[in-house]
Amino acid sequence: MEQGAFLPFYEQHKETLYHYACTLTANAHQAEDALQTAWLSCLRQEETFDALPPDKRLAWMSVVVKNAARSLWRQEQRYAPWDETWDMPAPTPGDPQPIVAVIQAMPEPYRRLLELKFLLEWSNKEIAKHLGLSQTAVSTRLNRGRKLLQERLREEGYDYESIPFRAKKEAGSKPGG
Numbered sequence: 001m002e003q004g005a006f007l008p009f010y011e012q013h014k015e016t017l018y019h020y021a022c023t024l025t026a027n028a029h030q031a032e033d034a035l036q037t038a039w040l041s042c043l044r045q046e047e048t049f050d051a052l053p054p055d056k057r058l059a060w061m062s063v064v065v066k067n068a069a070r071s072l073w074r075q076e077q078r079y080a081p082w083d084e085t086w087d088m089p090a091p092t093p094g095d096p097q098p099i100v101a102v103i104q105a106m107p108e109p110y111r112r113l114l115e116l117k118f119l120l121e122w123s124n125k126e127i128a129k130h131l132g133l134s135q136t137a138v139s140t141r142l143n144r145g146r147k148l149l150q151e152r153l154r155e156e157g158y159d160y161e162s163i164p165f166r167a168k169k170e171a172g173s174k175p176g177g
Contacts, residue, residue: 005050010039013058017065024069034069041068102152110145117142 017038021031041064042049052060103114116122116130124142128135 005054006043006046009054009057009061013061016058017061020062021065021069024066025072030069030072034065034072037068037072038065098156099153102156103149106145106148106152109141110148113138113141114145114149 014035018031018035021035021038022028025031025034038061042061049057049060100119103111103118105111106114112131113127116127117124122130124135124138127133128138131138133141
């Protein structure tokens with residue numbers, strides 16, 4: 001980086017960019033995550049930062065913050081968290097076989113991942129290494145598999161009528177759009 005250019009830029013614009021990130025995300029914690037990602041991106045793209053005229057750096061950094069916020073938003077939309085309010089009744093204490101049978105009847109890509117995750121209690125990193133996948137691919141497939149597993153368990157009768165099974169999305173619109 002240009003000798004001493006980044007630090008004064010950071011000090012001068014950190015509050016402005018934080019408020020901009022808050023506007024995009026409508027959440028202080030998400031704004032902090034987006035801004036931290038943006039600052040790291042700026043540091044990684046030091047040649048681009050240095051090549052910009054000083055009066056154009058804030059506009060460039062604003063776009064970096066906006067892209068980081070959008071990326072975090074898209075990432076959150078991909079994951080369907082397990083509904084914590086849903087309490088599946090156990091078929092018989094200590095007898096996991098009916099649930100294992102539901103998992104084993106699932107399509108192969110999800111079946112193998114769910115077996116490794118829930119039956120063998122492997123971490124996502126271990127699963128990724130074993131199956132030759134990225135950790136992101138493992139997380140995505142596990143989330144899809146969980147959703148499918150919930151649907152299959154509901155079909156098998158592990159259901160309460162009053163409990164919603166769809167992932168609850170936070171209200172709000174896509175940031176920066």
